[in-house]
Amino acid sequence: KAGVTQTPRYLIKTRGQQVTLSCSPISGHRSVSWYQQTPGQGLQFLFEYFSETQRNKGNFPGRFSGRQFSNSRSEMNVSTLELGDSALYLCASSLQGDPETQYFGPGTRLLVL
Amino acid sequence: GESVGLHLPTLSVQEGDNSIINCAYSNSASDYFIWYKQESGKGPQFIIDIRSNMDKRQGQRVTVLLNKTVKHLSLQIAATQPGDSAVYFCAETYNNAGNMLTFGGGTRLMVKP
Numbered sequence: 001k002a003g004v005t006q007t008p009r010y011l012i013k014t015r016g017q018q019v020t021l022s023c024s025p026i027s028g029h030r031s032v033s034w035y036q037q038t039p040g041q042g043l044q045f046l047f048e049y050f051s052e053t054q055r056n057k058g059n060f061p062g063r064f065s066g067r068q069f070s071n072s073r074s075e076m077n078v079s080t081l082e083l084g085d086s087a088l089y090l091c092a093s094s095l096q097g098d099p100e101t102q103y104f105g106p107g108t109r110l111l112v113l
Numbered sequence: 114g115e116s117v118g119l120h121l122p123t124l125s126v127q128e129g130d131n132s133i134i135n136c137a138y139s140n141s142a143s144d145y146f147i148w149y150k151q152e153s154g155k156g157p158q159f160i161i162d163i164r165s166n167m168d169k170r171q172g173q174r175v176t177v178l179l180n181k182t183v184k185h186l187s188l189q190i191a192a193t194q195p196g197d198s199a200v201y202f203c204a205e206t207y208n209n210a211g212n213m214l215t216f217g218g219g220t221r222l223m224v225k226p
Contacts, residue, residue, distance in 0.1 A: 004156070031211070031212060033212040033213075033214075035214075035216075042202075042216055042217070042218050042219060043157070043202065043204075043214075043216035043219075044216070045212075045213050045214060045215070048211055048212050048213060050211075055211055056210065056211055056212070056213040058213070090156050090157070092156070092212065094212055097211040097212050098211075098212075099145065099147060099162075099204075099206055099211070099212050099214060100145075100147075100159075100162055102159070102212055103159070104149075104156030104157045104158070105156050106154065106155055106156050107156055
C-alpha cells in the first residue's frame with residue numbers, strides 16, 4: 001500500500017512569508033505527527049493530530065500551527081517565516097497514535113531566504 | 114528539558130564487522146524506546162523497539178539492549194553491510210505521550226567495503 005506522502009517536497013520562501021505543507025497518511029491511519037529536523041537541533045516534535053484534534057504539542061512558537069481533516073490528511077502552517085525555520089519537515093502517520101505503527105514520509109525541505 | 118542523546122556522532126566500520134551505536138536518555142519516565150534508520154533523502158525508518166520491562170530484544174541482524182540503571186540503550190548490528198550506511202536515531206516516549214517522541218542527535222554509520 002502507499003506510504004506517507006508529503007507535498008511539496010521542496011520549497012523556497014522569503015522571510016516574513018507564510019507556508020503550508022501537506023501530509024497524506026497511510027490509508028487507515030488516523031494519527032498524524034509533525035517533526036522538524038535541522039542540523040543544529042535534530043529531530044523535534046511539533047504536534048500530533050488524531051481524529052481532527054490536536055492531541056500533543058511540542059515546544060514551538062505559535063507561528064507553527066496545524067490541522068487535520070476528516071479524511072486524516074493534515075496540513076501544517078508556519079507564518080512569518082524566519083531564517084531559522086529552514087528545515088526538513090517530516091510527517092508521520094500511525095493507526096491510532098501508537099508509535100510502534102508509525103511511518104514517516106520523505107519530508108518537505110523548506111529553505112527560507 | 115530532558116532529552117535523548119548519543120555518544121558518537123560518526124561510526125566507521127568494516128563491512129562484515131559488528132556495529133554498536135549507543136544512546137543515553139535522561140527521562141526516567143520513558144518506557145518505550147525505538148531505533149530509527151534514516152537514509153539520505155528519506156524519512157526515518159523503524160528498525161526495532163523495546164519496552165522498559167525488557168533488557169534485550171533481537172530482530173533480524175539487530176539487537177537492542179536497554180540498561181535502565183544507567184539510562185542507556187544500544188543498537189547492535191551484526192555483520193554490517195554497505196546498505197546499513199545511514200544515520201541512526203534513538204527515540205523515547207512514555208505512557209500517554211502517544212507519538213510525542215524525543216529523538217537523540219543521531220549517529221552516522223559508515224561502512225567501508
